[in-house]
Amino acid sequence: MARTGRAVIAQGQDFEIREYPVPEPAPNTILLRQELAGICGTDIHNWQKGIEGEMLLGHENVGIIDSIGEGVKTDYVGNPIREGDRIIFAPGVTGYGAYGFQSDPDNPPHFRGGFADYIYLYYPDTCFIKTDAPPEVAVLTEPFTIGVHAVMRGGVQIGDTVVVQGSGAIGLFTLICAKISGAAKLIMVGGPAKRLELAKRMGADVTIDIEEVTSVEERTELVKEQTPRKEGADIVFECAGFLPATPEGLGYVKFGGTFVEVGHFVDMGSIDFNINQLLMRKNLRVEAIWGSRYDHFVRGLPILENNEFPYAEMVSHVLPLSRVREGFDALDGGYQLDNDTAIKIAIRAEAD
Numbered sequence: 001m002a003r004t005g006r007a008v009i010a011q012g013q014d015f016e017i018r019e020y021p022v023p024e025p026a027p028n029t030i031l032l033r034q035e036l037a038g039i040c041g042t043d044i045h046n047w048q049k050g051i052e053g054e055m056l057l058g059h060e061n062v063g064i065i066d067s068i069g070e071g072v073k074t075d076y077v078g079n080p081i082r083e084g085d086r087i088i089f090a091p092g093v094t095g096y097g098a099y100g101f102q103s104d105p106d107n108p109p110h111f112r113g114g115f116a117d118y119i120y121l122y123y124p125d126t127c128f129i130k131t132d133a134p135p136e137v138a139v140l141t142e143p144f145t146i147g148v149h150a151v152m153r154g155g156v157q158i159g160d161t162v163v164v165q166g167s168g169a170i171g172l173f174t175l176i177c178a179k180i181s182g183a184a185k186l187i188m189v190g191g192p193a194k195r196l197e198l199a200k201r202m203g204a205d206v207t208i209d210i211e212e213v214t215s216v217e218e219r220t221e222l223v224k225e226q227t228p229r230k231e232g233a234d235i236v237f238e239c240a241g242f243l244p245a246t247p248e249g250l251g252y253v254k255f256g257g258t259f260v261e262v263g264h265f266v267d268m269g270s271i272d273f274n275i276n277q278l279l280m281r282k283n284l285r286v287e288a289i290w291g292s293r294y295d296h297f298v299r300g301l302p303i304l305e306n307n308e309f310p311y312a313e314m315v316s317h318v319l320p321l322s323r324v325r326e327g328f329d330a331l332d333g334g335y336q337l338d339n340d341t342a343i344k345i346a347i348r349a350e351a352d
Contacts, residue, residue, distance in 0.1 A: 008347075011053065020110035028069055061114040062088050062141070145297050146289070148292065151237075157182055160184060166239035166241065175203060180303070189210065223252045232252055238259070246271060257284060259286050262288075319345060
């Protein structure tokens with residue numbers, strides 16, 4: 001009898017679990033048995049707006065190779081692969097689209113998003129890499145590559161003072177990447193408190209809790225007090241993804257410094273700010289990144305595998321497919337689930 005597996009279908013702000021036949025891999029494709037799939041801030045923002053049509057979500061994944069199509073011998077960097085190997089993959093594929101942002105779920109091959117028992121890597125030139133990292137670390141690869149991209153674009157140098165706005169997964173990874181790139185002082189502005197405690201363990205020298213310090217002016221003064229000559233930070237990374245964070249972050253930057261926008265992968269609207277005061281008069285360099293590239297996966301995965309930071313502690317909750325809605329609700333501003341602070345929530349597949 002043909003195997004079947006489950007997949008989560010999102011529409012509007014609702015979720016439905018459907019069962020589909022599991023495909024046999026065609027030549028040059030592989031079928032993964034999912035282990036974990038992270039809920040991303042991009043998923044949350046899309047869901048908050050209401051997902052148009054039916055969509056297969058989930059693009060932060062780690063899985064075990066279930067079966068391999070003819071012609072596939074190695075991963076992206078040339079490591080030989082076989083059934084049973086653990087792999088991660090880049091969701092975006094140039095010229096084709098991205099796993100985890102797929103519509104028309106009832107159209108085969110069905111398993112095109114991470115919130116499912118399986119995922120079928122069927123796009124040509126998909127970047128997948130074998131890893132020995134435990135699943136709770138490997139599942140963090142995709143968001144980690146955003147931090148890699150952001151810090152490379154920002155040009156962090158030895159001795160820089162860096163501010164990171166937002167203490168979610170992207171903010172924490174940007175913090176780590178800035179630290180290993182040579183930043184001398186790292187200031188994290190975010191919340192809740194438990195996320196900031198983890199930020200300190202990840203290398204933050206100073207944390208500012210937005211739930212305790214509610215005034216933008218007071219936060220700005222506190223940031224500047226921690227910078228040389230109280231002039232502001234060399235580089236500020238906006239990773240919160242909230243519109244008011246951008247003008248606030250621009251106010252943290254010193255004359256001639258750099259501001260990097262990292263948090264807005266979904267169109268959340270526009271905001272007014274004083275271009276003369278926040279940009280021109282400060283002679284700023286402003287950068288923005290869009291996702292990550294295969295090169296960032298190749299660079300980032302070995303750093304995760306070295307396990308020099310408590311990466312696994314970022315995965316605060318692991319939920320079955322049936323509780324995916326609870327995970328989204330928890331990340332919709334309250335950041336509480338099962339009487340604990342939510343940091344990164346992962347969805348666990350249950351295929352045999």
